[in-house]
Amino acid sequence: MTTEPNASTEQAGDEIRAALAGRWVAAAAPEVEAQAGALLAAAEGARRVIIDLSHIERLDTLGAWVLDRTRHELGAKGLKADFVGARAEHRILLDEVAYRGFAEAPVVRHSRLVDFLVDIGKAVVGTGRDIAQGTSFLGEVVAGLVRVALRPSRFRLPALVHQLEQVAFRGVPIITLISFLVGCIVAQQGIFQLQRFGAQPFVVDLVGILVLRELAVLLTSIMVAGRSGSAFTAEIGSMKMREEIDALRVMGLDPVEVLIIPRVLALIVGLPILTFLSSMAALFGGGLVAWIYGGISPEIFLARLQGAIAMSTFLVGLIKAPFMALVIGLIASLEGLAVQGSAESLGRQVTSSVVKSIFMVILVDGLFAMFFAAINY
Template sequence: MRAAEPRPDAALQMRGEGDRRVLSGRLAITALPSPDAFRGARQVDLSGLTGLDTAGAWLLDDARRNGAELVGLPAGLRPVLDAVAAAVPAPPPAPPRRGLRDLVKDLGRKVVVSASGAAGLVEYLGRFLAALGRALRHPAQFPFTALVHHCQQAGLAAVPIVATISALIGVVLAYQGAFQLRAFGAEIFTVDLIGIAVLREMGILLTAIVVAGRTGAAFTAAIGAMQMREEIDAMRTLDIDPDMALMLPRVLALVLMMPILALIADLAGLLGGAVMSWGALGISPAMFMARLGDRIAVTHAVVGLIKAPIFGLLIGVIGCRAGMQVGGDTESLGRLTSASVVAAIFAVILADAAFSIFFAQVGW
């Protein structure tokens, strides 16, 4: 709607104080007063207005919404104000108050979703074991080439990042251990701290987290992209089992490569700790190795390596299951890729806690 045409010589003037304002002239974007000019006003006299555009109408409507009464607006300018007021979006409704019942419903819904996710994980674990059983009964159907490829991608390609992070964690443990134990004159126990922490927990746990973020996400993205392009449906049409062709080599590659990556992480962590102990405490590498062999039992390394294939199994199954759940849009691919990483890390930490309790009970 066109604004009413003002007289060329009509300049905006504003008078009044307290709770009353008087406007005269042309109220347009070229001569707008500050919105604070109407603050505290209870009445705005517009009988002297000669022109009004949409910017001025918005300013008047804002004053009206803040409690000011608009009086004396000329009839020729009222359509502009009405049109702008009708175009202003209504404020969103206030969210309803949530009571105890709503909180209980939300909690129940999340419990159901979590239970469904756990049931789906068990389902895909069974599908992996069934595919492995069929491959062992019929070796000609075993996807050996795909297994070697995924071992290279999930194992060999991950060695640099796993070794680097583990070495840096060894450096951090050595530095912090030396800093804390120096106050008690027990710097030599830094070697014990590094050995137990790296071999038993930090080496395998950091390796699993890196693999979950790197390889688990790659599994979800690759299978999810195939699901989006309907390639998996085409495989079923051609009588190709997706579990045998897609899930089995990926999960089995992680199960086989995780112990190797964990061993590399242990060695890198010990190396980083030894270098830092030498520089910060003056413990020579020979003394470090002697202390490590004398004080750290082999069972600590065994405990860490026992966890490795289980963690690889969890990461692989979660990543493949998330990929199979991708819909036909890219939004679901990104969402499920992120969700698979979070779920894999959570499952790894939960399994690590369960292993810690178990090994503590059996005296390891």
């Protein structure tokens, strides 16, 4: 029995018939190449080549690829080459490795103005898609909350407590420290600017109103978006990559109830608490700087602060906090669920989560500012 690859040729007029035999496999690659080269040389001067594969004992991917390449090389020389007698399994392999040409992409002339307008259009469409997905996801979360409210046994209290610890308790040191430093900076700059007009005592009004209405909730929300929002996206995204979310569905559990609701509720509860602590830290920093740089004693600072602010000033910041927490939680969870199966996708979605959350926090703050100004609150 012949085992080495072999190609015997017969010429009849302008037609050559090549009978192939043996094992055309990778283990005999040098012989396969040699026989293919001999077939090309024997075909010189002919017009048609018939390649008979009926006596091939074994054919693998390499052998099929060499044969198909040989046929195309014969065709490039102007010869018509055909395979005959191939067994069904060999025919399938030859079809799979068949050479396929790729047409060159047509060169399209681009206009910078058109490309710029196209980018703007894509950004607008992407924004609209994000808004639609966010609205749909908000509906899923609300539906999940309703199901949990109707059946309290489905609520996972330990998960909520764990997320509260991660979001609120462990976030207290960094948020209070940053708020304290920002309060010090605002008071220092206020004193230096107001002393030109002999209005240093008004720095108390500046710090009190600015911190309680805007700065505390903004700083806290941005820090939570960068700290907890990114963590939510990374956690949910990692579970998506490892197919743990699919496993939850297979077990009959709703990922929204198991993963999303405890995180969103933890943010809604924890962010107002952190906002309050941020306000106190910023006011303490402002009072300390006012005492050191402006000569305003703590007693005078507190007395003037009570006259400068009202309960509405304090409540404005706290009212914003739950809404900002909801926005951060929804964006972080939605971006986590959008993660694909690669580390690159995970990094991209975490970055997108932080950027979108900070942008939406500032946008929501602006909308609340216009609302409160309209109702004179």
